[in-house]
Amino acid sequence: MGQGKSQFSEEELQDYEDLTYFTKKEVLYAHQKFKALAPEKVGHNKNAKLPMAKILQYPELRVNPFRDRICKVFSSSNDGDCTFEDFLDMMSVFSETAPKAVKAEHAFRIFDFDGDDMIGVSDLREVIKRLCGPEHKLSDSEIQQLVQNVLEEADLDDDGALSFAEFEHIIDKSSDFCHSFRIRL
Numbered sequence: 001m002g003q004g005k006s007q008f009s010e011e012e013l014q015d016y017e018d019l020t021y022f023t024k025k026e027v028l029y030a031h032q033k034f035k036a037l038a039p040e041k042v043g044h045n046k047n048a049k050l051p052m053a054k055i056l057q058y059p060e061l062r063v064n065p066f067r068d069r070i071c072k073v074f075s076s077s078n079d080g081d082c083t084f085e086d087f088l089d090m091m092s093v094f095s096e097t098a099p100k101a102v103k104a105e106h107a108f109r110i111f112d113f114d115g116d117d118m119i120g121v122s123d124l125r126e127v128i129k130r131l132c133g134p135e136h137k138l139s140d141s142e143i144q145q146l147v148q149n150v151l152e153e154a155d156l157d158d159d160g161a162l163s164f165a166e167f168e169h170i171i172d173k174s175s176d177f178c179h180s181f182r183i184r185l
Helices: 010-019 024-037 067-074 084-093 100-111 121-132 140-154 164-173
Strands: none
Touching (some): 010 024, 067 084, 084 100, 100 164, 121 140, 140 164
């Protein structure tokens, strides 16, 4: 592995391989990508925590409408700042090899803006606004109609919100979910 190049022991690499959907080589590559975000910080300290603003410089996150939510969901401190382990966990879940169930669980957390373990009307409104982007303004009535359509389709118990089970049911019917819930290393 070239100990001069790696900041990790063989045991650490093995642990990362066991705890993620990555090989040791991919773990080292992920660390290179993380280090490139702030070489002055990470180069001297493999346990460095980068502010969310630095993590958002990762090309695929920079253009993602849920970039701040992604960082907060994977941040061990829940503030969007990420250690390498947080970053590795995020990249692992967004990898092609992560199971659909793991991706669904994290997608649910990303879309649950208020953190109440349900995707309610306010969460759905926020998802729609972010997906449309600032340049495509929808009227409040159009957004409300879309929210209503989602709830009519997915809210099986008619409680006005989506539980994780209801969300997972929709994900199961989506053939391209795994393909779209992906970030390349």
